[in-house]
Amino acid sequence: MDSEDEAQLAQEKKKLFSVHVPALRLYEDEEREAKILAYRQYWREIEERNNTGDEMPHDDVSRLAHYDSSSFYRVSRFLKSFIRFHEGSLDLSGRSERRYSSLRKRVIAFLQDVELIQRHATRHEQRIQIPLRFEHVLVHYVVDPAHILKDFEEKYRLSNVHTFLDDIFTNADRCRALLQAETAPILQQKYLTDLPPELIHRIMDVSEVTEARLLGATCREFHEISRAYAFQTRSLTLGKTLHRHDDTKADAMHYRERFQSELDFLLSRADILQRIRDLRISSSWDDDSLERADLAPGSPAHEDFFAPVKRGILRVFNGTNNLLQLHLDQLDITRSMISAMSSMHALSTLSLSGCRLGSHLRSWSRAPQLPQVVNATFTLFYPAHYDSLHVLRILPNVQKLTLVGLGYNDWAIPESVILLCNPFRTAKRVFISDYADTDEDILMLAAWIAAASQGPGQRLPLTHFKLEVKRGIRQHVLITLLSALHGAPLTALSLVGLSYVGQELFENLASAFPDLGALTLVHRQNDLQRRNGPSVWPGTTWEYAARLAGFANLRYFGWNFDIRPVLVDVMCNLPLAEKNDEEAKSLLLFQEPVDYASDWQSLARLFLVYCPMLERLLFISDTTSQLECIITKDQSGKITIDTDTFTYVHQDYYKEVNPRSGV
Template identity: 25%
Template sequence: MEFDKELDGIDLDSSNWKQLQQLRSSNAHSGPPDLLLWEQEEVDAKNRALWAGYKLRKGMTQKSEPFYEERDIARTWRLLRFFRSVEGFLKGELDLTGRHLSRWNMLHKSFKDYLVDFLELWPTLGLVITREPMRFKPEIYFEIKSYKVLDQDLWKSVMNRWRLTEYHSYMAIDGMEHALEEYTEAKGIPRIQKLCLLHLANELLYAIFSQTQFDSARMLSFTCKRLNAIGRQYIFHRRTFSFEYSYTKVDHNLPLAPQYTKLAQIAKVKLMDSAGFFFSRPDLCQMVDNLSLSNEWGGSLFAKDEDFSLDDVESGFMARISEMFTQAVSLSTHLTTLNLFRNCLDSDMLRAICSLLSLNVLEVKFCDLPVETREPLLASSLTNSHLTNLKIMMETSFDDGSWDVWYILVLFSNLRTLDIHGLGENPLPMALETLWTRWTFMDTLERLCIEPLCSQHIVELASWIRGKLVGGLPRPLRLTHFKLSVDYFLWDVWTAQIIRALRTAPLQVLVLEGIHRDSAYPRLIEVVAIQFPDLIGLTLVMRDSDRQTQNKPATWPCSSWEYAPSLARFNRLEHFGWNFLINEDDASTRTLLLFENGFIADDDWERAREEDTAMAYDRDDHCAVLPFATACSTINSFGLLKGNHFSLYQITREVNGKVNIKWDFCWGFQELQRWVPDPFIGGWPYIKDDCKKGG
């Protein structure tokens, strides 16, 4: 068994320091995936040891302990890997390198050699158990196990033979104990892997590649010809072109304009080289179904720098960048997803987008629509009836033209998901009536999110949703998901207008952020239930004052339990979320039972665990959920705003009627996007068109 020959061969007093630097370079981690157990941790520890030794050699420090400490840590990961690999063969669990016979033969030989030394050493060891007080609870003790060595000469001989130090003494013995138990239980017979990756059918390999990240798919395709042939179509299906801005290379103590000019020229050459190769390969262009075009030099980056403009670098500098981006869209005729970041949406780019017959998702982030494009856009016959999901992010801190992106909505007649988000100091203004009266996608729209809209424009939004009255009634809607967030607050009359405008929609999920305190009574939930009895998700966020613009916990006008009976009016509500302020630092009333029944003894570990579980169940946030779970038998998740994010509580019911409440971060993160879309994660989940490629 070789724990760390490279580091053992290095002497800090040696003059051959180039060897140390070469080892550091050769041990550099090449990226995911890690094929061995704790591979990344071992490489990191090695590099830290090499760097510590380098600083000591160069006189940058006088401490040699970091070198030896990190070297021992690197050996620790190798020692753990040895024991866990043996156990993995015996239990049928192992890392990505697989349970192959050749590897077992190598491990088994080292294991038997180590076992001989272990059995010789075992009679000379004595188990020592000490009790130490916990740091923050000194009244509670925990046990520490160690071994007392009776034969020091034999101990040093074994440690030197396996290149171990005192740092590994307990692990070298305890790890072997566990491995020997598994070895004895399995009678020394390993579970050799019979089914390998290449034994799978091509259909399964295609499915694996389709779920794999780009870097992992590329590495997997390098392993053999068969996987390369399958992986090529997935490796090239996603493409990104970025006009990069290297902010780390800017020295703000020097004149900025010359530095910006040089960086822009370098970034342009890099972009053109990458794009030139792509354009020269029509076969690769046809493979791409996900394209991202990013201009990191756009927007408000240099809004305050009057001494620099990209147009001053050279004549037509940005025009050439825009032409390249447009050409990339035009050549990628099979696109299903297009992401644009700070691009110029001129007539050529919009024409290229409208020509994409397979486009399913379009994300437009902080893009600029030139003034000269607005009127021709309204007068043209350009349209794309294939796009079903559109996300727009506008920068509201500067008047940089991104607000004008409202105009591009006239191009898309069959949208099913529309997310519009503003980011900056100011709220979003509603589009002009002369513009939104020309939008034709409301007959197909199913999911709508607008945030944060200017409070003064709520009436215009309600008018657009309601549309022209037909026979005295608003038009029928297909909206199933609706989220509205305002900058300050929603007066009760404005809230009523939005609810009335939506009353013809088969609404399933409703999110209202910015409710005025005067409207935040149980009656509000009852009104929503009357209009939308089949709602499955409801989230309400109240503003605590007229000056509040951010979502945060607030003191609602009634006690939390007074709102619970209102949920009984819903037929199939699954989720309810709000920003009710709960003080979780209060002591639990369960402590009173300890005074009555007696406190827990220091050594009564079982009762201590039971009490911790019971104490958590009686937390204020858990107690606040119980009335809602009781009032509404269909609810299975509950959202509570803490800080600036929602925590999600899972509600389950046993056969005997007992209600269990559990907070799980991973579960909450996965579920939360269904009920309260986050623009930085993706907004409402997109509706996929299965008839299209990549759908």
């Protein structure tokens, strides 16, 4: 059989729980799923037996084979591959003469063994009447003597063959008929290698890096073509998380040596370096891990340990002239690194996650500029990382800016950064997540935004803006923020964490941003509600629908209005229902919305009365939707509304109008 090669069997076992690759042969996906299901059922039985005190050895292979139905797909692939050679339709492995010759020899040998089973098998039928449908016939065979079937299973490494003998006999008869008729197979005449090279280049270009590497592994010709695409993305990681029980200092030295060997390999391959377009260099060690290894940031030991690492990274920077995207995680940024980045003329995206500025960079008087960078992302874990925002001073042309706080505490932009630079003069898209929720910090942000439009002829270029805070923004702060944004040509606005959602909010939005096409509003019912789950808004759906009448071009509206009914079994739980925080969710029963499409369509039509251009209405619940209404119109003006409950909102459309952290 085609899967009996020992090396191939071993490789398939390694791939079982690894990244899925495209299926090249018949029933590969089904076989893989059957193996996974067998493992799950096997371990579930072990767990159940352990819970009842009836232990089962973990190496009881017979029990695993009991659940394994993958043999059916292996045999089916083997026999049907031969049949489909004669039908002219097979799989991605192709219908070559070499493959057919090999397959034909093994099919002949396999059919001889199947014929032996057929001679000793007795067919039994059981008819089952399915009410109001049809009569179903169950077929099974009894093989006598039983060792014939057992020997067959051992020879071909199969299991549970008795459950699909009827399929084996049927396909075996078809194969015999083809052999006896001596019909010629329909061999493949055209191959992928026959396509012009420019088409292969185009296929590689639109494929993911992983797919380009897979295609390049098929033959020498494709390998040569794939070299320009297979190495476009590269990731280098220093170490892994240092746990308390580890010999942290020794582990750190070991991982540094491994990291330097990866750098040395990359530096020895100038051809790969020149092809890299997306480079990520990261350290797995946060501040706590470094302290446990006696390498606390800022200490002499830290500087000595990371000195060769910084030199190696700098050498890689100097060798990558065609880089488009650069991501640095939990590293110290030095002046030499910035100078090397300034020589990367194609660099357009810079991402700094948990990075610190080296001591020599804290003086920016002669720091080189990075005018080529238009996309910038800063992820801040701890206050020590806030200084990395000073890099904004050397990004004079940034157009997309993402500022994300992922620490335990909310963060705020340092006043020194606000005084010395202003990216809002050039930025068209700004996403600020987990920002400080004090009035003073939000008012300082509003003043920073307003300062960018001061002066004759200056105007905010913002088209997309999102601000996400955990506590609710109060009314006077919110109005000040909207006043700072006034005049920007916003087409997408997302405000996550609002305490005030009254009439004045919608009037200000409609007058300030007449071209707004996408609006997302997330309300905080009280200071205890921090997540973006459903919230009880102070008004009704029809009241808020009327407030959207001022948005003539609105095509998307997302909000976290709670449409779930709440069951309160006793009156003492009523305060919890009104509280709407994490404690309340654990004690109360929130019913899911009943999926009545006609009711939801009526809700969408209510909003269409005031927003005739509306295409999507979304009731937000964290990363999912309570309800999603998709509205379409045909050329005659007929309206169709499709509704769905609890769908994931990770599609590109929602990343565009309401991006999430890290997007």
